[in-house]
Amino acid sequence: MQLLDGKKTSEDIKQEIAAEVQQMKNNGEKVPHLAAVIVGTNGASLTYVGSKVRSCEQIGFESTLVSLPETISEADLLSKIKELNENDDLDGYIVQLPLPKHIDEQKILMAIDPDKDVDGFHPANFGKMALEMETFLPATPFGIMQLLERYKVETAGKHTVVIGRSNIVGRPMSILMSRKGYPGDSTVTLTHSRTKNIEEFTRNADIIITALGVPNYLKAHMVKDGVVVIDVGITRVEDASHPKGYVITGDVDFDEVSKKSSFITPVPGGVGPMTIAMLLQNTLLARKLRSAKK
Numbered sequence: 001m002q003l004l005d006g007k008k009t010s011e012d013i014k015q016e017i018a019a020e021v022q023q024m025k026n027n028g029e030k031v032p033h034l035a036a037v038i039v040g041t042n043g044a045s046l047t048y049v050g051s052k053v054r055s056c057e058q059i060g061f062e063s064t065l066v067s068l069p070e071t072i073s074e075a076d077l078l079s080k081i082k083e084l085n086e087n088d089d090l091d092g093y094i095v096q097l098p099l100p101k102h103i104d105e106q107k108i109l110m111a112i113d114p115d116k117d118v119d120g121f122h123p124a125n126f127g128k129m130a131l132e133m134e135t136f137l138p139a140t141p142f143g144i145m146q147l148l149e150r151y152k153v154e155t156a157g158k159h160t161v162v163i164g165r166s167n168i169v170g171r172p173m174s175i176l177m178s179r180k181g182y183p184g185d186s187t188v189t190l191t192h193s194r195t196k197n198i199e200e201f202t203r204n205a206d207i208i209i210t211a212l213g214v215p216n217y218l219k220a221h222m223v224k225d226g227v228v229v230i231d232v233g234i235t236r237v238e239d240a241s242h243p244k245g246y247v248i249t250g251d252v253d254f255d256e257v258s259k260k261s262s263f264i265t266p267v268p269g270g271v272g273p274m275t276i277a278m279l280l281q282n283t284l285l286a287r288k289l290r291s292a293k294k
C-alpha cells in the first residue's frame with residue numbers, strides 16, 4: 001500500500017508556484033492576486049479560507065478576504081461580485097460555498113467573470129472542461145488528477161467508480177477521468193444516492209473516488225484487492241478527547257480499506273491540501289492569461 005500524500009505533494013506544488021512568483025517579481029511583473037468571498041461564519045468555511053490566505057502569503061501572492069454578514073441580500077452580494085469583476089488588480093476569486101439559503105447560489109456563480117473564476121464553477125468553464133479545452137479546472141478534481149499523475153497511478157482502461165454527483169466534485173471528476181489522455185482514459189461509472197446495489201460497482205472498481213460526506217462509509221468488503229482509493233470526504237466528527245473537540249473523518253474506513261489498497265489518500269492530509277494548492281495554480285494561470293491579453 002502506498003499513501004497518496006496530499007500534504008507533501010501540495011507543498012511541492014506550492015514551492016513550484018513560489019519559484020514562478022519569484023521570477024515574476026524579478027522581472028518587475030505583477031504577482032497573482034486572489035480574493036475569497038465568505039458570507040457568514042461557518043467554522044469549517046473559516047478554516048478553509050484561513051489556510052488559503054496563509055498559503056498566499058507563503059508563496060508570495062497578494063490576497064484579499066472579503067467577509068460579508070450572513071444577512072447580506074442577494075442584490076448586495078451581486079454588486080460586490082460586480083466590483084470584484086471590475087477590479088483590474090484582482091486576477092481571480094472564489095465565493096465560498098455553501099451560501100445562506102436566501103441566496104441563489106447558481107445566480108451568484110453565473111455572475112462571476114469566467115476569466116476570474118478560479119474555482120471553475122461558471123457554466124462557461126465547466127463546459128470548456130467537458131470539451132477538453134484549456135480552462136480553470138475545479139480545484140478538488142484538479143488536485144486528485146495531480147495526485148494520480150505525480151504518483152504515476154495507471155488510469156487508462158481502468159474502471160473508475162465515482163461516488164457522489166455534486167457539481168463541485170463528483171460530476172466534474174467523472175468527466176475528467178473519462179477525458180482523453182493521462183490521467184484519464186478511464187471507463188467511468190458515476191454512482192449516487194439513487195444507485196441500486198452500489199457494491200456491485202465498487203467491488204469491480206480499479207479506482208474509487210468517494211465524495212459523499214458519510215464518515216467511514218467505504219468498508220473493506222466493498223472493494224477488491226489492489227484498488228486505488230481517493231477519499232474526498234472531510235466531516236468533522238465530534239470527539240471530546242481531542243483538543244479541538246472534533247476529528248476530521250473521511251468517507252473511507254481507512255484502517256480496513258488500506259489493507260486491500262494499492263494506493264490510498266489519508267484524511268486529513270490527502271485531497272484537502274491539494275484543493276488549496278490547485279486553487280493557487282489556477283490563480284497563477286489567471287494572472288498569466290490576463291497579462292497575455294493586454
Ligand SMILES: Nc1nc(=O)c2c([nH]1)NC[C@@H]1CN(c3ccc(C(=O)N[C@@H](CCC(=O)O)C(=O)O)cc3)C=[N+]21
Nearest residue numbers: 047048094095096097098119139268269270272273275
Ligand atoms: N467556492 C468554494 N470552493 C471550494 O473549493 C470550497 C468551498 N467553496 N467550500 C468549502 C469546500 C471545502 N474545501 C476544503 C479545502 C481544503 C480543505 C483542507 O485542507 N482540509 C485539511 C484539514 C483541514 C481542517 O483541519 O479542517 C485536510 O484535509 O487535510 C478542506 C476543505 C474547499 N471548498
